[in-house]
Amino acid sequence: MNIAIVGVGLIGGSIGIRLKETKFCSKVVGVEKNESNQKKALQLNLVDEIQTLDEALASCKVLVLTIPVDAIMKILPGLLDKVTDQVIIDMGSTKSNILNLIQDHPNRGRYIAAHPMAGTEYSGPEAAIPNLFKDKMMVYVEAFKTDEDAFEIADAITDQLEMKSSFMNAEEHDMHTAYVSHISHLTSFALALTVLEKEKSQGRIFELAGSGFQSTVRLAKSSPDMWTPIFKQNRANVLEVLEEHIKQLQHIYDKIEQEDYDAVHKWIKKSNKIKRIIK
Template structure:
């Protein structure tokens, strides 16, 4: 099957590598507004050829959109207008806004809304990885509005990536991801800022940083071009989670300020329960 991937960054590039490696795609055509990304992806043989949107769609059976979610709102309707019988899939990190955008499109049934829950703090085709998706989970939203044919193809695609499928409403997806992805990024961005501000005054603070700090702060390397549109489209959920996070931190602060170490220990034991769920 010939697959077009729009956006040859971390996710698009990793999909290109893996879908060919696993035999799902026989050829991957890359489409990207950033010429440098296309050149890199071609040089590294991540994509087989580069083409314009219209040229690529005509010769493909499947079109995957792997672009930031603000660009998605603009490009997805264009793609839906251009396709004939082709199946279209997105991998955006938000779902409500994207699905609203094509809710009444005459070819809505040819589209499947998905979100593979995988990534790193890096971006661009140079960050693409062949094993990024292995054994992680992918969310499919509003599957009842996709045709059986489209759904079947996308199931095969994710099976070839060795991903587990989970079905959610778009609203549930956006709320869940605010909790298990978006807030982690804000927590890391704020942690990086706190330490960097102090590093300006005091030298060598970061010289001492060990594994614990690095793992908590690594998401702070994430690209604002990807994350600002996510925060914009998922603003209400993110604000809700952020307020709960602030409340929990404030509770920690107050117990510490009041030297109430008994209740502080109880709070930590409650937090320890995360190990029952995350191995």
């Protein structure tokens, strides 16, 4: 069996590394528009060869889509028009719009919506690393609409990546990811800009930046090409969580402004409950 990775960046490249390592398939094919990334993907041994999308559809049993979510929206309907028994695995970060788009497609059963909850703040083929997925969660969305044999192949790949799995509907998935992933990126981008703006008048400001700053701001290195489409596709949920987050910040602004430090103490103590969630 040949497997094609469509978009050989952080996610796609890391899948390539793992599938080549486990020899799960005869060949890992890369589909990649960007010429410089094609070369890097081959040099870094992330894939065995580069093909066009049509060539990959003809030569591979599985196509794994690891391109930005708006690009998936664009190519998926055309891909499904052409599939016969191939399996199309969509690894994008938002699901409602894409599932609505192809819900009535006659080949809907060959498609599976999966979201690997793994990543780093880096992008491109150079960002691909071994074991990116190990012990992380693969979320299947509306998996019951996928043909049994197609699901089994997708799940076998999840096993190869050494991931756990979970099932959700699209609304649940998109809302939950807004809360535990998309908002983290927004706060990081905003934090980076807040400090970068101040740096213009205060050159030495980063001299004091410690590990706390680094950890809250590291996601601000994430790619705008990947994240702009996510905010677009998940607009309603992202706006909801962003509104709530701004309210929290405005609340604590008011309490500090009013010098109500009992309220500040209580607010921090309440937030400490996150201890039971994260290690």
